[in-house]
Amino acid sequence: MQSQILTKGYYPQEIEAAWASFWLSKDFFQARLDTDRDSFSMVIPPPNVTGSLHMGHALNNTLQDILARFWRMQGSNVLWLPGTDHAGIATQNVVEKILAGEGKSRHTLGREEFSKRVWDWKEKYGHVIVSQLKRLGASCDWSRERFTLDEGFSRAVRSAFVQLYKEGLIYRGDYVINWCPRCRTALSDLETELEQVTGELYFVDYPRVDGQGALTVATTRPETILGDVAVAFNPSDERYRGLLGQRVRLPLIDKVVPVIADEVVKPEFGTGLLKITPAHDFDDFQVSLRHKLPRPRVMDEDGRMNEQAGPYQGLDRGRCRQVVVDDLGKAGLLRKVERYTHTLGHCYRCKTVVEPYLSKQWFVKTGPLAQPAIAAVQRGETKIIPSSWEKTYFDWMDNIRDWCISRQIWWGHRIPAWHCASCQEIMVDEREPIRCSACGQEELRQEDDVLDTWFSSALWPFASLGWPDNTPELAKFYPTSCLVTGFDILFFWVARMMMMGLKFTGQVPFREVYIHALVRDAEGQKMSKSRGNVIDPVDMSEKYGTDAFRFTLAAMAVQGRDIKLSPERIAGYRHFANKIWNAARFILMNLEGVVPSPEDMSKDHLDLADRWILSRLKSVVQATTAAFKEYRFSEAANLLYQFIWHEFCDWYLEAVKPALSPDAQPERRAASRGVLCLVLEAVLRLLHPIMPFITEELWQKLPHQGVSISVASYPDASTGLSDDQAEKEMALIMDVVGAIRNLKGELGIPPAYQLEATLMTEDAFTLEVLRSNRDYLITLARLKGLDLVEQGSPPPSAVNTLADGVEIFVPLAGVIDFTEELKRLGKERGKLEKELTRLEAKLANEGFRTKAAEDVVAREQQKFNKLGEKREKIIYWEGKVAQLIPEKGGRSEK
RNA sequence: GGGCGAUUAACUCAGCGGGAGAGUGCCACCUUCACACGGUGGAAGUCGCAGGUUCAAGUCCUGCAUCGCCCACCA
Numbered sequence: 001m002q003s004q005i006l007t008k009g010y011y012p013q014e015i016e017a018a019w020a021s022f023w024l025s026k027d028f029f030q031a032r033l034d035t036d037r038d039s040f041s042m043v044i045p046p047p048n049v050t051g052s053l054h055m056g057h058a059l060n061n062t063l064q065d066i067l068a069r070f071w072r073m074q075g076s077n078v079l080w081l082p083g084t085d086h087a088g089i090a091t092q093n094v095v096e097k098i099l100a101g102e103g104k105s106r107h108t109l110g111r112e113e114f115s116k117r118v119w120d121w122k123e124k125y126g127h128v129i130v131s132q133l134k135r136l137g138a139s140c141d142w143s144r145e146r147f148t149l150d151e152g153f154s155r156a157v158r159s160a161f162v163q164l165y166k167e168g169l170i171y172r173g174d175y176v177i178n179w180c181p182r183c184r185t186a187l188s189d190l191e192t193e194l195e196q197v198t199g200e201l202y203f204v205d206y207p208r209v210d211g212q213g214a215l216t217v218a219t220t221r222p223e224t225i226l227g228d229v230a231v232a233f234n235p236s237d238e239r240y241r242g243l244l245g246q247r248v249r250l251p252l253i254d255k256v257v258p259v260i261a262d263e264v265v266k267p268e269f270g271t272g273l274l275k276i277t278p279a280h281d282f283d284d285f286q287v288s289l290r291h292k293l294p295r296p297r298v299m300d301e302d303g304r305m306n307e308q309a310g311p312y313q314g315l316d317r318g319r320c321r322q323v324v325v326d327d328l329g330k331a332g333l334l335r336k337v338e339r340y341t342h343t344l345g346h347c348y349r350c351k352t353v354v355e356p357y358l359s360k361q362w363f364v365k366t367g368p369l370a371q372p373a374i375a376a377v378q379r380g381e382t383k384i385i386p387s388s389w390e391k392t393y394f395d396w397m398d399n400i401r402d403w404c405i406s407r408q409i410w411w412g413h414r415i416p417a418w419h420c421a422s423c424q425e426i427m428v429d430e431r432e433p434i435r436c437s438a439c440g441q442e443e444l445r446q447e448d449d450v451l452d453t454w455f456s457s458a459l460w461p462f463a464s465l466g467w468p469d470n471t472p473e474l475a476k477f478y479p480t481s482c483l484v485t486g487f488d489i490l491f492f493w494v495a496r497m498m499m500m501g502l503k504f505t506g507q508v509p510f511r512e513v514y515i516h517a518l519v520r521d522a523e524g525q526k527m528s529k530s531r532g533n534v535i536d537p538v539d540m541s542e543k544y545g546t547d548a549f550r551f552t553l554a555a556m557a558v559q560g561r562d563i564k565l566s567p568e569r570i571a572g573y574r575h576f577a578n579k580i581w582n583a584a585r586f587i588l589m590n591l592e593g594v595v596p597s598p599e600d601m602s603k604d605h606l607d608l609a610d611r612w613i614l615s616r617l618k619s620v621v622q623a624t625t626a627a628f629k630e631y632r633f634s635e636a637a638n639l640l641y642q643f644i645w646h647e648f649c650d651w652y653l654e655a656v657k658p659a660l661s662p663d664a665q666p667e668r669r670a671a672s673r674g675v676l677c678l679v680l681e682a683v684l685r686l687l688h689p690i691m692p693f694i695t696e697e698l699w700q701k702l703p704h705q706g707v708s709i710s711v712a713s714y715p716d717a718s719t720g721l722s723d724d725q726a727e728k729e730m731a732l733i734m735d736v737v738g739a740i741r742n743l744k745g746e747l748g749i750p751p752a753y754q755l756e757a758t759l760m761t762e763d764a765f766t767l768e769v770l771r772s773n774r775d776y777l778i779t780l781a782r783l784k785g786l787d788l789v790e791q792g793s794p795p796p797s798a799v800n801t802l803a804d805g806v807e808i809f810v811p812l813a814g815v816i817d818f819t820e821e822l823k824r825l826g827k828e829r830g831k832l833e834k835e836l837t838r839l840e841a842k843l844a845n846e847g848f849r850t851k852a853a854e855d856v857v858a859r860e861q862q863k864f865n866k867l868g869e870k871r872e873k874i875i876y877w878e879g880k881v882a883q884l885i886p887e888k889g890g891r892s893e894k
Numbered sequence: 895g896g897g898c899g900a901u902u903a904a905c906u907c908a909g910c911g912g913g914a915g916a917g918u919g920c921c922a923c924c925u926u927c928a929c930a931c932g933g934u935g936g937a938a939g940u941c942g943c944a945g946g947u948u949c950a951a952g953u954c955c956u957g958c959a960u961c962g963c964c965c966a967c968c969a
Contacts, residue, residue, distance in 0.1 A: 282967050562963085572917055582931090634908075649929090741935065746936080748922085856950095
């Protein structure tokens with residue numbers, strides 16, 4: 001044991017980095033294969049390599065680290081597997097931006113060179129977030145760190161893809177998908193964010209070929225008129241029934257299209273007529289299938305009008321709309337324009353309005369995969385916590401649509417499909433085929449598209465453990481125990497891991513999913529760079545200490561509610577860290593290098609305060625352990641805060657001070673040292689999962705056997721000693737002390753003034769408790785003297801009365817103002833009477849007496865009796881004090 | 895359009911069938927030998943609104959209002 005005096009304040013910056021590297025250098029966090037201890041396994045939600053740590057990561061990883069440290073201390077063989085995600089579009093965008101700065105583009109570099117540039121970038125910057133996680137204290141098994149584009153993952157992805165393809169669960173075809181003209185790639189439905197947009201609804205005339213006037217069609221997208229192949233009405237719509245088989249001329253270009261009837265048209269919208277543009281609208285594409293209509297594309301990949309657009313070729317889609325509207329007006333074909341608010345899809349990466357776009361893409365057929373994923377949650381094989389998210393999960397799974405997985409970018413897993421140059425045969429395999437399986441030709445070309453990043457993420461829990469090989473890691477740690485993630489990626493990630501996990505391993509990927517909230521700013525706004533309201537977790541760590549920051553996140557992580565984070569709150573918990581530091585400082589100073597032994601704490605030497613704090617400790621151990629096991633992080637944090645500050649520091653440390661003085665009995669002194677040491681050491685272990693740094697720093701200064709608190713055992717049933725009697729007695733002492741302090745405070749007596757007090761009670765047992773703990777009362781209430789009497793009539797004085805019959809006298813004639821005391825007594829009586837009235841009404845209620853639980857009635861009756869007695873005493877003393885107030889006659893009577 | 899959540903002290907939030915709580919802030923007093931990142935005391939809330947269930951309702955049910963989020967192919 002190092003006997004050293006701590007600094008007066010806690011300076012986290014000076015110790016954190018050292019402990020973080022100490023832990024890693026000792027391999028404390030490596031999961032073992034050669035043990036039969038229970039496993040606790042988690043895979044990290046891999047952050048994007050492009051990222052730097054934001055609040056979402058900080059919360060997510062703090063909660064995971066709390067679990068990892070808690071279960072490690074519980075004796076489990078913990079695997080927390082870390083890694084990063086290659087983040088296809090995001091990373092490609094970052095590198096393309098850099099290239100643009102150099103006046104280059106990926107197309108000028110070519111695929112191979114570009115890919116090399118991205119890898120270079122990854123090697124250089126991809127570890128930023130990892131080092132930030134380490135700084136946060138994340139106790140991952142860093143020896144098993146993975147990357148979703150590493151060699152092993154490539155094998156896993158190809159293996160998964162090939163199997164799904166061979167089973168018909170992956171198909172390729174021409175469909176309308178969401179297309180981002182800026183990123184120039186297809187997006188999945190999830191990657192398209194619907195947002196309200198105010199635009200215009202244009203009413204456009206389509207002249208009838210038979211010369212009988214025109215049909216007016218409402219559209220928000222006049223530029224797509226050029227791709228129209230029909231005009232449709234609802235078959236039930238009487239107004240247009242006669243038009244079936246008629247033909248109309250498209251406005252502005254020389255093209256004739258039929259009028260058709262289809263259920264998709266809503267008669268009440270616009271004019272009840274819908275223009276059909278199969279290549280640029282999801283519904284219209286379906287209509288074209290039903291009616292065997294052509295599907296001309298009028299735009300290019302970058303959103304420019306193409307040769308099908310005739311005179312409008314080359315215009316950007318936005319510009320084209322203006323020109324078309326203009327031309328329609330000139331031609332007299334624009335009937336009217338209304339303001340119109342509707343929702344439009346935007347690219348989740350760059351916020352560009354997505355274009356519904358007909359193209360050849362690869363899809364996962366999700367229906368057959370979703371069924372087992374639904375069933376597994378229904379059966380409870382995977383538990384979603386809080387369970388309120390189950391409904392959202394089921395709703396999404398029930399209505400799941402096929403998943404577009406091909407992306408027209410270069411950074412990612414290239415689809416393992418090869419096209420024969422001569423016969424167009426497509427071969428899907430884990431390795432490049434030597435010749436075409438259909439025609440035998442050897443000229444093959446690999447598919448250009450890469451896979452959606454989330455395709456590899458979906459394999460993360462098992463691919464990161466070695467799948468498709470049958471590794472010992474899989475056997476030991478899969479299914480994982482728990483997944484901690486935010487609700488924002490419930491569909492993107494959790495749902496897809498469930499589907500893929502069940503498909504490829506036959507087992508759920510995790511037993512429990514803990515879904516946590518989003519971190520917002522103090523105003524409840526989502527943090528974003530554009531809003532400028534981002535609170536940087538690294539800044540918070542540096543400013544307030546990582547432990548204070550982590551504690552804040554834990555304390556605010558209530559299930560099912562977003563977190564509004566404010567720096568003031570973190571400052572509050574920095575004070576808590578400082579409080580712990582100083583409590584430890586006090587204890588270490590008083591140990592004076594002595595190592596307490598268990599014999600010091602033999603029952604005979606333990607005093608009331610000792611037995612009380614040991615009993616309280618025991619119940620805190622139980623409650624905290626239960627809270628962690630049930631993901632009630634805030635409850636665990638608050639329990640520890642309350643115990644450490646308001647029980648251990650406020651009461652125990654104060655109560656025990658006299659016993660620590662050199663004048664005290666040696667046995668008492670030794671016992672107190674022992675209890676102080678024991679409770680502090682236990683508290684540090686209890687708190688370690690949330691505040692790893694300060695607890696390690698202090699723990700290292702206490703006597704114990706271990707090398708690190710991070711691998712010490714969590715306090716359990718053997719910690720502390722339950723003692724109801726001690727808790728009851730201490731409660732009485734605390735009540736009496738509180739009443740005396742209250743008297744002093746309310747009567748304006750200076751804290752330094754040492755009172756003489758008299759306590760009177762008729763209850764022999766209470767009197768005995770007070771008598772045997774006389775010293776505590778004197779110390780804690782800062783008294784000069786204390787009389788304990790059974791009955792009698794003490795001198796005129798201020799008085800306070802406890803509900804359970806203890807009267808407290810503070811004889812201070814000449815010091816206190818009797819008028820003030822009378823006022824105080826009146827106020828006290830007011831409060832009592834309000835409460836008594838309420839209780840009286842309740843007890844008089846026949847329904848309450850007959851229907852409420854017996855113990856509830858008894859408790860209320862007892863409460864009523866005690867408060868009644870207390871009121872009688874106050875009335876008595878009001879009379880006494882009133883007599884002592886000098887006659888008013890002496891005052892001015894003007 | 896459908897769904898979910900929130901509404902409790904000035905602020906941020908716990909509590910979710912039997913005495914309205916915490917942290918921060920505020921007021922008063924105190925530099926007492928662990929800590930002023932501290933101590934002691936205090937003020938502060940018709941627990942969004944309206945009904946209902948119950949002996950008893952921030953706490954359960956219904957409706958409404960306001961705010962937030964998610965999902966959704968009316969052009």
